[in-house]
Amino acid sequence: MSLKNLFTDWSRYRKGIEEGGFHDYEHMWGMAVDLNKCIGCNACAVACYAENNLAVVGEQKFYDGQAMHWMRIERYWDEPDLGEDRVQEFNHHGASFIPFMCQNCNAATCEPVCPVAATYHTPDGLNAQVYNRCIGSRYCSNNCPYRLRFFNFFSYYESSWPEPLHMQLNPDLTVRDKGVMEKCTFCVQRIRAAKDKARRENRKVRDGEFLPACAQTCPTGAIVFGDLLTLHTPGGGVGETEVANLWRAHQVELGKTKQTKQNPELRGYRVFEKLNTEPCVMYLERVREV
Amino acid sequence: MSIPASLGGWVLALILGLFLGGAPSWAAKVPNAVPPDETYSGEYVEQPIEFPHDTHAAVNEINCLYCHTYARRSSVAGIPPTSKCMGCHSVIATDKPRIKKLTEYWEKRQPPPWKKVHDVPDFVHFTHEKHLQRFVFENEGMQVEDVAEVCAFCHGDVKSMTVAVKVRPLTMGFCRRCHEANEGPFDCWKCHK
Structure with a gap:
């Protein structure tokens, strides 16, 4: 069975541009992040730390690039070689920032390089990481264009939650040990709970029934999470979700390496979509005063 | 007419059950x-x-x-909570040593570990x-x-x-x-x- 799983089932749910980037199963979880609404407060990152048992690595290891922030606010400062006037202008505007989490690509570049198939695509459109199977080769991290995979170089859990802080650990997740790669899961434990509940009540998962920790915490509601599967139906599917509405409104389409929209008012884009990774996260560009 | 037939069925079943031994698997x-x-x-x-x-x-x-x-x-x-045990065992088999032990836990208001x-x-x-x-x-x-x-x-x-x-x-x-x-x-x- 395991060989069958490896060779056939494993790549069953990878959908790149050649297949329209679409997924033909129950769900396709995706996000829309409005950078106009994002105030860069880092609440999402903190919520992620609390929800997903993320290890706190300490200052030095943070500088060494070992921080375990599945969700992070990336900052970009102006280029120093812009010339005097432009630097002024950029300083005036401040840093530009973007909340960045695993893009859960439909044709993820991390998946095919794993030597032990520890990372694979689930029927839910998620890019999964199976910690027990991971041997820590770090190929996936090297192959991720977004740098959103985090490796446990040490047994961080030993010092991360001194008593009584270990009581805050989320029992729905494991605490990862040394030598294991980890990444954002779109809070799969919440997805799982919501699906269990829906099944119990004999219905489908409703839009907005649950949110990942980051979206739940965002004070400005910049992160919208939901099922993208209705994008499949041209002209709007039945029971279209909020996130699918946003994608449609900004004419961001799956299965494309470059969006063809003409209207400059539409702000939607996906990060590095030219790489044909088919990310499931859409960002809405920040509007700035010129 | 039907009584002997069902009796026969029972006997057959019993024999089968004895022959196979153990729990009535059918x-x-x-x-x-x-x-x-x-x-x-x-x-x-x-x-x-x-x-x-x-x-x-x-x-x-x-x-x-x-x-x-x-x-x-x-x-x-x-x-089950100890109250569920006590639901029966406040009246059933109260003189048995295990039940006495259970009652002790109950009276101490502690669940058995x-x-x-x-x-x-x-x-x-x-x-x-x-x-x-x-x-x-x-x-x-x-x-x-x-x-x-x-x-x-x-x-x-x-x-x-x-x-x-x-x-x-x-x-x-x-x-x-x-x-x-x-x-x-x-x-x-x-x-x-």
């Missing part, structure tokens, strides 16, 4: 299921009170779900609820009275034990083989967390 089969057959000899776990599952489940024929009531709606089957026997690792997401849905409540032709047969898939024949002992390996291979035989989900993230 009555308790779970439809639409392939039960796992691997075995494991777990260690005897010392419990605060040597709870006799055989007296409760076999002699008195109490349904598993009467005490392990969360199994049908939660991920864990649950150990039961030890876990069937423990899956922390990285496994297992729900009793889903398995009972599949094999009992959504299983056509299945009687809830026979739920012990479904429990026996993983917990063995508890009716013949006093304190529950682990008799199935409960390893990933065990789970996978059963999922394959019964067409359970394949996805890693269904169970791994």
Whole structure:
């Protein structure tokens, strides 16, 4: 069975541009992040730390690039070689920032390089990481264009939650040990709970029934999470979700390496979509005063 | 006319039952299921009170779900609160040493510190609820009275034990083989967390 799983089932749910980037199963979880609404407060990152048992690595290891922030606010400062006037202008505007989490690509570049198939695509459109199977080769991290995979170089859990802080650990997740790669899961434990509940009540998962920790915490509601599967139906599917509405409104389409929209008012884009990774996260560009 | 026929049936059944030996297997089969057959000899776990599952489940024929009531709606089957024990044992068999011990716990307002026997690792997401849905409540032709047969898939024949002992390996291979035989989900993230 395991060989069958490896060779056939494993790549069953990878959908790149050649297949329209679409997924033909129950769900396709995706996000829309409005950078106009994002105030860069880092609440999402903190919520992620609390929800997903993320290890706190300490200052030095943070500088060494070992921080375990599945969700992070990336900052970009102006280029120093812009010339005097432009630097002024950029300083005036401040840093530009973007909340960045695993893009859960439909044709993820991390998946095919794993030597032990520890990372694979689930029927839910998620890019999964199976910690027990991971041997820590770090190929996936090297192959991720977004740098959103985090490796446990040490047994961080030993010092991360001194008593009584270990009581805050989320029992729905494991605490990862040394030598294991980890990444954002779109809070799969919440997805799982919501699906269990829906099944119990004999219905489908409703839009907005649950949110990942980051979206739940965002004070400005910049992160919208939901099922993208209705994008499949041209002209709007039945029971279209909020996130699918946003994608449609900004004419961001799956299965494309470059969006063809003409209207400059539409702000939607996906990060590095030219790489044909088919990310499931859409960002809405920040509007700035010129 | 029909009385001798049914009598004959009973006699035949009795003979068959005696011949096959042990539990009446014809009555308790779970439809639409392939039960796992691997075995494991777990260690005897010392419990605060040597709870006799055989007296409760076999002699008195109490349904598993009467005490392990969360199994049908939660991920864990649950150990009943001491009040549930006392519901019967404030009047039944109050002179037995085990019940006296139980009453002591009850009067001290402390639950007996039961030890876990069937423990899956922390990285496994297992729900009793889903398995009972599949094999009992959504299983056509299945009687809830026979739920012990479904429990026996993983917990063995508890009716013949006093304190529950682990008799199935409960390893990933065990789970996978059963999922394959019964067409359970394949996805890693269904169970791994």
